[in-house]
Amino acid sequence: MTRSLGVCLACGEPLRYFEAAQEVTCEECSRVETAHAICQSGHYVCDQCHRARGVEHVLATCATSDLRDPIALAQQIMADDALYPNGPEHHTLAGAALLTAYRNAGGALDLSAALVELRRRSLAVPGGVCGYWGTCGAAISAGMYCSIVLGATPMTLGPWGQTARLTSRILDRLADVGGPRCCKRSTFIALQEAAAYTAETMGVTMELPAQVTCTFMARNAECLRTACPFFPKRAHA
Numbered sequence: 001m002t003r004s005l006g007v008c009l010a011c012g013e014p015l016r017y018f019e020a021a022q023e024v025t026c027e028e029c030s031r032v033e034t035a036h037a038i039c040q041s042g043h044y045v046c047d048q049c050h051r052a053r054g055v056e057h058v059l060a061t062c063a064t065s066d067l068r069d070p071i072a073l074a075q076q077i078m079a080d081d082a083l084y085p086n087g088p089e090h091h092t093l094a095g096a097a098l099l100t101a102y103r104n105a106g107g108a109l110d111l112s113a114a115l116v117e118l119r120r121r122s123l124a125v126p127g128g129v130c131g132y133w134g135t136c137g138a139a140i141s142a143g144m145y146c147s148i149v150l151g152a153t154p155m156t157l158g159p160w161g162q163t164a165r166l167t168s169r170i171l172d173r174l175a176d177v178g179g180p181r182c183c184k185r186s187t188f189i190a191l192q193e194a195a196a197y198t199a200e201t202m203g204v205t206m207e208l209p210a211q212v213t214c215t216f217m218a219r220n221a222e223c224l225r226t227a228c229p230f231f232p233k234r235a236h237a
């Protein structure tokens, strides 16, 4: 499978997105389901096939990492070819990087159990929710991190609101930047906001880079370039 430019994994052609879902067949596993995007040649790759390698790479890397910086950890994971430029594997990545950095920064957490729970929750979030659900998978993943650390459930008083506050802060920043989607940009923003929120409200201070510089724009045909807060300054000219 190709990993360039966030396009069809079967042939490399651009994807076409629909407002209403259509019946499709996965090129990899032959699963028949409904979905919102096929490539210009008619190929479809299901979420399960798209994110299988990426999710396992995320969890294996986090399980052994000693990094306290969730963005450095995410960038290390993103550099592996198991992660595509965009895709639902990022819905596991954001929360896993946060859980790991939180634990490594001194937060009380059974990381192994937390990653198992995050995996279970994050696999329920499909690709494309940013455009179709009015939220973002990286923001939801950061919400899962917060929920797991605080022990939130639908019935908890404080943790329920604290978790929603974090995702609302992330979505506010994502809305300010605007579309089209970029899973790298959204992940970096989710991690910045979650680390800041954790320091403010939970007393655990993760590390963050002084400046986040994206190195993945060559693989994203829809990169906002100078309108993206992570586009390299030296490339502005």
Ligand SMILES: [Zn+2]
Residues within 6 Å of the ligand: 008, 009, 010, 011, 012, 013, 039, 040, 041, 042, 043
């Ligand atoms: Zn194709």
Ligand SMILES: [Zn+2]
Residues within 6 Å of the ligand: 026, 027, 028, 029, 030, 031, 045, 046, 047, 048, 049, 050
């Ligand atoms: Zn499939």
